[in-house]
Amino acid sequence: METRVKTLKHIVEGPFLTLLSQQFSGTRDVAIQILGQKRKKHASTIMAFMRRNGNHHTSMCPQESWNEHFMRGLTDAVEEHWDVFENSRIQHTSQLRDALLGDMRAILPLMSEQHPRSVKVLPMTRLQELVDVQISSVNNIFRTDDISYSQDLRTIQIDVTQDSDRNHFSRAMQCVYDECKADKGNGVTKRSLDKMEAHLTRDQLDSPFTRAERSLGAALTKNDAKHMQGGKDSVLKRVNAVLEATFDAFDRLDDRQVDDPKERKAMKALQKVLGKMEETYRVVGEKLIEVKARYPA
Numbered sequence: 001m002e003t004r005v006k007t008l009k010h011i012v013e014g015p016f017l018t019l020l021s022q023q024f025s026g027t028r029d030v031a032i033q034i035l036g037q038k039r040k041k042h043a044s045t046i047m048a049f050m051r052r053n054g055n056h057h058t059s060m061c062p063q064e065s066w067n068e069h070f071m072r073g074l075t076d077a078v079e080e081h082w083d084v085f086e087n088s089r090i091q092h093t094s095q096l097r098d099a100l101l102g103d104m105r106a107i108l109p110l111m112s113e114q115h116p117r118s119v120k121v122l123p124m125t126r127l128q129e130l131v132d133v134q135i136s137s138v139n140n141i142f143r144t145d146d147i148s149y150s151q152d153l154r155t156i157q158i159d160v161t162q163d164s165d166r167n168h169f170s171r172a173m174q175c176v177y178d179e180c181k182a183d184k185g186n187g188v189t190k191r192s193l194d195k196m197e198a199h200l201t202r203d204q205l206d207s208p209f210t211r212a213e214r215s216l217g218a219a220l221t222k223n224d225a226k227h228m229q230g231g232k233d234s235v236l237k238r239v240n241a242v243l244e245a246t247f248d249a250f251d252r253l254d255d256r257q258v259d260d261p262k263e264r265k266a267m268k269a270l271q272k273v274l275g276k277m278e279e280t281y282r283v284v285g286e287k288l289i290e291v292k293a294r295y296p297a
Helices: 002-012 015-022 024-038 043-051 066-070 072-105 107-114 124-161 168-182 188-200 208-229 235-254 261-282 284-292
Strands: none
Touching: 015 024, 015 072, 015 208, 024 066, 024 072, 024 188, 024 208, 043 168, 043 188, 066 072, 066 168, 072 107, 072 124, 072 208, 107 124, 124 168, 124 208, 124 235, 168 188, 168 208, 208 235
16 A cells, blocks of 8 residues: 555656646746736725635626636646546556456466366356456446546546635635735735735745645545545455456356366366466556556646
């Protein structure tokens, strides 16, 4: 598990978030330019936005979000690179699925190749039916998880691009709105705008944009763990359950009382092949790590 976490940390802080970090200066400059435009508004309008955490509307003006305006550079960067990230995730998850299905399909052909005489006394049709059912189960696990994974990623994308209580950037801005709301007296509008500018121009390490990127990375890590390994309905746990059922079925077949020497020999040959395959599936977690580590986040 520790290896998995370290690998995911590398993934989510890899190409995808690195690209966002590299565009920090441009993202911050966009926000400062937009704040300059806000300074031109009437003092009462400015303070109305401050009191409402950057969200305000009137009968004459539609709903407006300062947070969405300030994070426009970040939003543009996320949307620019999001499809590449998502397509790469789908591609490499498919490669993992195909590798597992290929190994399962190889069980009986491998048996026939290594022990051609033994297979003549085994119920190969019955065994093939069992393998086909389990292959269908594994394929369905990946298919259904891919749908829910993509849905969760869409929610994460919304949380970084649209203003809400869950939005990563909005949460990073909340402290400055609270300071402005607590301020009173003459000159409060200018002080509030100056506090806003000071917050938006923080050094990269402590910037609200960087904090939003960190929150995004944490959300991606948590979501991946939920779907691929850590969750109760994760791909790893569900696939392992199918594989264990497959090996249990073969074991039950192998444990039957068999009097025919040829069939006993065939059973031993089958168990030998299955032993190798079972060892392969014991490291399916490592396969998940290895394959996913090759795609950019």
